Amino acid sequence: MATNVNTQSQRPVPELRRPVYFDYAATTPVDGRVAEKMMKCLTLDGAFANPASSSHIYGCEARELVEAARAQVAALVNCDPEQIIWTSGATESDNLAIKGVAHLKARQNLRHIVTAKTEHKAVVDTCKQLEAEGFAVTYLVPEQTGVITAEQVEAALKSNTSIVSIMHVNNETGAINDIEEIGNVCRKRGVTFHVDAAQSPARVPINLREWPVDLMSFSAHKVYGPKGVGALYISGTPHTLMQPLIHGGGHERGMRSGTLATHQAVGMGEAFELSRQLLESEHVQLQAYRAQFLNGLRPLGGVHLNGDPDCCVPGIVNVSFEGVEGESLLFALRDLAVSSGSACNSASSEASYVLRALGRSDQLAQGSVRFSFGRFTTEQHIDLAIELITREVTRLRSFGVSGV
Amino acid sequence: MTTTKYNQLVIDHFDHPRNAAAAAVGAQGALSGGFIAGEGGSVDGGAWIEFQLKVEQKQIQSACFRAYGCPHTVALASWLTQRLVGETLFGGYTLDKQEIGAELGWPTEKMRSLLVAEDAIRACAAKLEQKEDE
Numbered sequence: 001m002a003t004n005v006n007t008q009s010q011r012p013v014p015e016l017r018r019p020v021y022f023d024y025a026a027t028t029p030v031d032g033r034v035a036e037k038m039m040k041c042l043t044l045d046g047a048f049a050n051p052a053s054s055s056h057i058y059g060c061e062a063r064e065l066v067e068a069a070r071a072q073v074a075a076l077v078n079c080d081p082e083q084i085i086w087t088s089g090a091t092e093s094d095n096l097a098i099k100g101v102a103h104l105k106a107r108q109n110l111r112h113i114v115t116a117k118t119e120h121k122a123v124v125d126t127c128k129q130l131e132a133e134g135f136a137v138t139y140l141v142p143e144q145t146g147v148i149t150a151e152q153v154e155a156a157l158k159s160n161t162s163i164v165s166i167m168h169v170n171n172e173t174g175a176i177n178d179i180e181e182i183g184n185v186c187r188k189r190g191v192t193f194h195v196d197a198a199q200s201p202a203r204v205p206i207n208l209r210e211w212p213v214d215l216m217s218f219s220a221h222k223v224y225g226p227k228g229v230g231a232l233y234i235s236g237t238p239h240t241l242m243q244p245l246i247h248g249g250g251h252e253r254g255m256r257s258g259t260l261a262t263h264q265a266v267g268m269g270e271a272f273e274l275s276r277q278l279l280e281s282e283h284v285q286l287q288a289y290r291a292q293f294l295n296g297l298r299p300l301g302g303v304h305l306n307g308d309p310d311c312c313v314p315g316i317v318n319v320s321f322e323g324v325e326g327e328s329l330l331f332a333l334r335d336l337a338v339s340s341g342s343a344c345n346s347a348s349s350e351a352s353y354v355l356r357a358l359g360r361s362d363q364l365a366q367g368s369v370r371f372s373f374g375r376f377t378t379e380q381h382i383d384l385a386i387e388l389i390t391r392e393v394t395r396l397r398s399f400g401v402s403g404v
Numbered sequence: 405m406t407t408t409k410y411n412q413l414v415i416d417h418f419d420h421p422r423n424a425a426a427a428a429v430g431a432q433g434a435l436s437g438g439f440i441a442g443e444g445g446s447v448d449g450g451a452w453i454e455f456q457l458k459v460e461q462k463q464i465q466s467a468c469f470r471a472y473g474c475p476h477t478v479a480l481a482s483w484l485t486q487r488l489v490g491e492t493l494f495g496g497y498t499l500d501k502q503e504i505g506a507e508l509g510w511p512t513e514k515m516r517s518l519l520v521a522e523d524a525i526r527a528c529a530a531k532l533e534q535k536e537d538e
Binding site for chain 1: 426448470472
């Protein structure tokens with residue numbers, strides 16, 4: 001039979017060589033300045049040695065670079081370098097913090113954990129694992145704004161609560177939780193407080209010298225550093241707070257054994273250092289992009305911003321489009337590299353629980369897209385996104401359901 | 405580019421739908437002379453299709469569609485508006501799933517959308533019977 005295949009270009013914007021990247025919340029490209037420093041830690045003429053080899057100059061050089069990088073990470077989040085330990089990423093940091101505290105405190109019969117449904121899978125699934133081991137877990141549901149409040153946390157605390165784990169910046173909606181207030185509640189009750197801050201360092205200031213936080217997880221690859229390296233901030237004496245997950249040579253104050261990856265640590269340090277220098281100017285820039293983007297979409301109508309505009313980071317914009325289905329929208333926008341509204345969950349049937357918690361209908365939850373902007377986004381990129389979104393949403397609506 | 409999920413024909417029909425009806429003219433009262441309309445599925449369920457068919461002596465003369473759903477659903481509705489012409493419309497009308505599987509590279513996890521399209525055609529058949537009874 002005649003299938004009448006149209007031979008027109010299969011690219012919505014044919015002049016583009018590759019789609020425009022709007023997924024900085026998923027990961028960021030490594031900054032060229034970071035990559036350059038990393039490459040000097042790999043080969044014979046560089047700092048290739050084991051940082052633990054204190055008996056020769058090669059090892060000492062590597063050690064110095066690792067410690068300088070640790071200081072760079074500490075400088076951005078305002079803590080002492082000794083309070084930072086290297087891990088393989090925020091997922092490991094989250095696992096180490098939550099399991100490490102839960103397992104140690106279980107000896108004192110403290111077997112209850114408080115977290116939220118809106119946490120990253122690295123926290124939610126870690127808590128589910130602990131549930132399977134017999135721990136009790138309370139999963140808080142956010143307010144309509146997407147935020148978890150100190151009051152909610154306080155109400156959930158029990159006499160046997162060992163740890164509270166609440167994220168700083170939500171990866172799906174960009175919502176910012178008030179870490180100081182939640183921390184104060186935990187301090188008052190003597191409960192350990194862990195914060196997943198994977199999304200924070202390139203977006204909002206962090207002040208661990210002032211904040212009542214015991215443990216905070218960081219990632220390098222959300223901050224223009226390499227994948228495969230992260231850090232955990234530990235406020236006090238590690239051994240009285242938690243147990244390690246990985247045993248071995250007793251590296252990182254006994255909390256994370258394994259030969260340090262010099263190039264990775266150096267990359268994360270440099271990335272955090274750049275972020276410290278650029279944080280303010282980038283914040284202003286991202287706010288401008290956000291305003292340009294939302295203003296540009298306004299004439300389209302039926303566009304819903306998911307999350308509280310007054311309490312979220314500017315670089316993450318999660319929007320739903322009336323009358324447009326999510327998978328079709330993502331495909332129609334395939335010249336924009338974006339994520340469906342709930343990126344990490346796009347394969348699961350629970351895809352939209354964050355958006356449902358925000359009070360969105362099934363249709364709007366299905367039709368949500370997360371745009372995230374960053375260091376290499378330009379005004380032209382935003383204009384192109386507005387143009388393409390307007391064209392495609394209008395097109396999909398033109399033969400869709402009326403009045404949805 | 406994530407185009408591997410969709411075959412060329414699906415992409416083509418999604419990007420350039422054939423016989424797409426205007427959303428605003430979908431209300432059945434607004435159907436032009438001789439057309440009957442029937443729908444299947446639901447928006448909250450993630451897939452909805454409406455066919456508007458012109459039928460003479462039970463034979464489909466022309467077809468247009470409205471659709472809400474994934475690219476496969478939209479492409480299927482568009483493709484069917486061509487495929488259905490010449491077909492005989494009756495209550496138990498069944499889609500040729502093998503043919504659709506071969507032509508549109510239909511993924512098994514989207515079988516439900518085929519039933520949505522089938523429901524929409526059957527709804528048209530019911531309308532036709534109703535009309536003939538009047």
